[in-house]
Amino acid sequence: SQQGEEDPQALSIQEGENATMNCSYKTSINNLQWYRQNSGRGLVHLILIRSNEREKHSGRLRVTLDTSKKSSSLLITASRAADTASYFCATDAGGQAGTALIFGKGTTLSVSS
Amino acid sequence: NAGVTQTPKFQVLKTGQSMTLQCAQDMNHNSMYWYRQDPGMGLRLIYYSASEGTTDKGEVPNGYNVSRLNKREFSLRLESAAPSQTSVYFCASSYRAGGRGNQPQHFGDGTRLSIL
Numbered sequence: 001s002q003q004g005e006e007d008p009q010a011l012s013i014q015e016g017e018n019a020t021m022n023c024s025y026k027t028s029i030n031n032l033q034w035y036r037q038n039s040g041r042g043l044v045h046l047i048l049i050r051s052n053e054r055e056k057h058s059g060r061l062r063v064t065l066d067t068s069k070k071s072s073s074l075l076i077t078a079s080r081a082a083d084t085a086s087y088f089c090a091t092d093a094g095g096q097a098g099t100a101l102i103f104g105k106g107t108t109l110s111v112s113s
Numbered sequence: 114n115a116g117v118t119q120t121p122k123f124q125v126l127k128t129g130q131s132m133t134l135q136c137a138q139d140m141n142h143n144s145m146y147w148y149r150q151d152p153g154m155g156l157r158l159i160y161y162s163a164s165e166g167t168t169d170k171g172e173v174p175n176g177y178n179v180s181r182l183n184k185r186e187f188s189l190r191l192e193s194a195a196p197s198q199t200s201v202y203f204c205a206s207s208y209r210a211g212g213r214g215n216q217p218q219h220f221g222d223g224t225r226l227s228i229l
Contacts, residue, residue: 040222045218102172103156106155
């Protein structure tokens with residue numbers, strides 16, 4: 001079963017607008033990661049936020065984590081057509097050591113010019 | 114620097130045939146993973162290998178076997194393919210799994226497998 005669930009499932013915006021997607025998870029975690037997948041390609045790691053961090057930035061990406069609500073958000077500022085992709089959050093499976101990541105079903109982002 | 118390489122990229126099988134999907138990484142990573150991706154289902158973990166010499170089942174292991182051949186290579190075998198195994202298969206690797214949190218994973222570009 002999915003540990004993380006992204007919301008919305010799909011998002012369409014214009015170039016220059018900001019895109020926000022959310023992830024909710026069920027159990028305690030060590031860290032939460034966000035990945036991007038372009039059509040026909042493998043996933044690419046974007047950013048990792050640890051359970052003791054509340055916010056992290058990387059270029060035009062801003063990730064927040066609220067462990068009390070078991071949720072995270074990914075904000076992409078000043079979107080470009082090249083940001084069109086699916087975005088996935090991933091968390092540890094139940095926060096146990098030695099276990100692998102569990103991915104959500106993803107948010108599909110379309111950025112039109 | 115190739116990263117994670119998967120072969121083949123595409124394959125069509127008939128029900129009951131067997132095949133092995135190959136995966137190799139050149140990043141000296143300890144942990145390797147096999148996922149399948151189906152429409153509307155996201156990525157689901159089939160098997161993973163936290164370190165050379167160990168393998169563990171993931172969420173959907175039935176119908177699959179794996180071999181961690183050495184530190185670089187991790188293969189996935191379908192012994193008797195079924196139409197339900199039609200999917201896109203991704204291999205990934207990371208420095209390590211577990212511990213104080215899973216490390217970022219690096220993915221190959223997938224094998225698109227159709228079973229008729």
